[in-house]
Amino acid sequence: xxxxxxDHESYQMSISNLIMLKLFHDEGVNVQNFSDFxxxxxxxxSSSTEIFWDGVRQLFNEVHYYGYGEEHNIDEFCNxxxxxxxxxxxxxxxxxxxxxxDLFKEVLxxxxxxxxxxxxxxxxxxxxxxxxxxxxxxxxxxxxLCYFATHLHDVVRTIIKLKKEAIKFINLHEKERENGYTNQxxxxxxx
Amino acid sequence: xxxxxxxxIKQLKQYEVSKEDNKKYxxxxxxxxxxxxxxxxxxxSNVNFDEFTVEDVEDVLGEMELMPYIFDEGGETFVCDPxxxxxxxxxLFDVFYKLNNYPNKQYxxxxxxxxx
Numbered sequence: 001x002x003x004x005x006x007d008h009e010s011y012q013m014s015i016s017n018l019i020m021l022k023l024f025h026d027e028g029v030n031v032q033n034f035s036d037f038x039x040x041x042x043x044x045x046s047s048s049t050e051i052f053w054d055g056v057r058q059l060f061n062e063v064h065y066y067g068y069g070e071e072h073n074i075d076e077f078c079n080x081x082x083x084x085x086x087x088x089x090x091x092x093x094x095x096x097x098x099x100x101x102d103l104f105k106e107v108l109x110x111x112x113x114x115x116x117x118x119x120x121x122x123x124x125x126x127x128x129x130x131x132x133x134x135x136x137x138x139x140x141x142x143x144x145l146c147y148f149a150t151h152l153h154d155v156v157r158t159i160i161k162l163k164k165e166a167i168k169f170i171n172l173h174e175k176e177r178e179n180g181y182t183n184q185x186x187x188x189x190x191x
Numbered sequence: 192x193x194x195x196x197x198x199x200i201k202q203l204k205q206y207e208v209s210k211e212d213n214k215k216y217x218x219x220x221x222x223x224x225x226x227x228x229x230x231x232x233x234x235x236s237n238v239n240f241d242e243f244t245v246e247d248v249e250d251v252l253g254e255m256e257l258m259p260y261i262f263d264e265g266g267e268t269f270v271c272d273p274x275x276x277x278x279x280x281x282x283l284f285d286v287f288y289k290l291n292n293y294p295n296k297q298y299x300x301x302x303x304x305x306x307x
Contacts, residue, residue: 019248019252
């Protein structure tokens with residue numbers, strides 16, 4: 001049996017979409033009405049981002065997409081978060097997903113901000129996509145800067161993991177607020 | 192023709208599947224389900240996502256990455272690895288088609304034959 005390299009690549013992308021659907025399903029999202037996971041790299045490329053966008057919107061409250069369309073142009077993002085581009089002038093993402101969920105805001109503005117930032121992994125090791133995960137200026141949430149991405153399942157896994165970490169830190173913080181006395185004993189910074 | 196049932200059972204013993212082997216097969220079940228969905232291009236609405244785990248689909252992705260065996264000169268097409276589980280699955284599925292369309296068939300289905 002022979003196979004085309006383009007078909008081969010398409011199959012890998014489709015399987016990545018299936019992993020993405022499965023991850024969303026495990027988080028309790030109803031994925032029955034999502035786009036089909038089978039794609040071909042010569043057309044239907046949007047399917048991958050459609051699945052990502054549909055799933056992520058159900059998992060988080062304030063998710064925004066900035067691309068090169070007329071609406072939600074990437075310039076809006078650049079104007080809104082100028083500080084990000086002042087730090088690093090080389091940032092030229094193709095499209096951006098921002099996660100300004102209350103969950104992330106709470107943990108980033110709380111006392112566990114430093115610990116949470118340590119947990120955020122760098123996504124440099126991913127082979128099939130070039131994405132960057134940054135904290136928005138003013139601790140307003142997280143942002144995925146995508147330069148080029150074909151296999152988005154690792155991105156989904158990361159964001160789901162970060163959501164769980166955020167919930168963990170918030171619970172920890174709540175417990176500390178209740179037991180304020182022990183905080184003083186252990187000489188820890190309180191809220 | 193006489194058929195020795197006792198001998199048949201005796202010789203079947205060596206193919207018996209122990210409980211430990213059974214566990215191994217059960218873990219492959221999710222993998223093959225995921226592989227089937229990929230190979231047959233199942234629409235998302237028809238996939239039962241409780242049948243397999245995330246690890247199963249990751250294994251399928253790894254299996255697909257191992258698919259190329261020998262590349263052509265141009266590098267555009269390649270021969271698939273005959274040991275790859277995608278190829279094995281495809282061949283297994285072909286068996287029914289081949290049996291149905293075998294040229295030297297001994298038995299042909301008549302119009303009167305009824306299968307219930």
